[in-house]
Amino acid sequence: MNNIKEKIKEKGLKNIWIAEQLEVQPCDISNWASGERKPNQERLVGLAKLCGCSVKDLYPEIKRKTIYIY
DSSP states (O other): OHHHHHHHHHTTTOHHHHHHTTTTTTHHHHHHHHHHHOOOOOHHHHHHHHSOOOOHHTTOOOOOOOOOOO
């Protein structure tokens, strides 16, 4: 579950404008909002910036992985 649709609506943004900014198709934004697909990390960060929130706000249930390099 995600909050993409809610955050886009709160900010008053349009899917077409977001798609232009992220260089994707408007249907990609709809698919992300409905949970049918997930954006890659770069686009997810870009979407969060456009919505004026954090990635955690868009996907509150995702836990961050910590990778240790020895």
